[in-house]
Amino acid sequence: MTNELVSLILETLEEIREQEDMSVLVAIDAETPLFGRQGVLDSLGLVTLVVTLEQKIEDKFGSAVALADEKALSQRQSPFRTVRSLADYAAGLIERERGDG
Numbered sequence: 001m002t003n004e005l006v007s008l009i010l011e012t013l014e015e016i017r018e019q020e021d022m023s024v025l026v027a028i029d030a031e032t033p034l035f036g037r038q039g040v041l042d043s044l045g046l047v048t049l050v051v052t053l054e055q056k057i058e059d060k061f062g063s064a065v066a067l068a069d070e071k072a073l074s075q076r077q078s079p080f081r082t083v084r085s086l087a088d089y090a091a092g093l094i095e096r097e098r099g100d101g
Contacts, residue, residue, distance in 0.1 A: 001061075001094065005087035006030045008060065012052050013083070016045060030084040039080075046080060057090060065093040 013028050033039045035046045050068045058064050066072075067090060072079050079089030 002084075002087050002091045004060075005057075005090050006083055008056055009049075009053060009083050009087055012049055012056060013040070015052070016041075016048055020045065028083065030082070030087070032083050034082060034086060035078070035080040053086075053090070057094065061094055063094045063097045065090060065097055067093070 010028060010030075013032075017028075028040065034049070035041050035043075039046075041049060047068075054065060054067055067079070067086070072089065077085070079085050
């Protein structure tokens with residue numbers, strides 16, 4: 001499931017990039033930093049990613065998850081560090097919501 005989520009996040013980042021005309025972004029992959037000092041998104045871009053991704057996860061996996069809740073924001077290592085860390089975090093939320101985890 002994590003690989004599917006990585007693809008979904010990358011697809012969403014490309015959409016944001018096109019909408020915001022962010023042609024300065026380098027190629028993005030699973031290890032691309034999302035937010036922070038070297039991240040490709042500012043705070044508004046991160047909000048856009050989270051909202052769009054939550055809807056896509058619900059559409060694709062049938063799971064309603066909150067990616068930017070208190071748990072995510074209080075973690076020692078932010079799930080918004082890289083594309084892969086966000087995919088891992090989302091996969092865990094989906095599994096818990098389904099009762100698999």
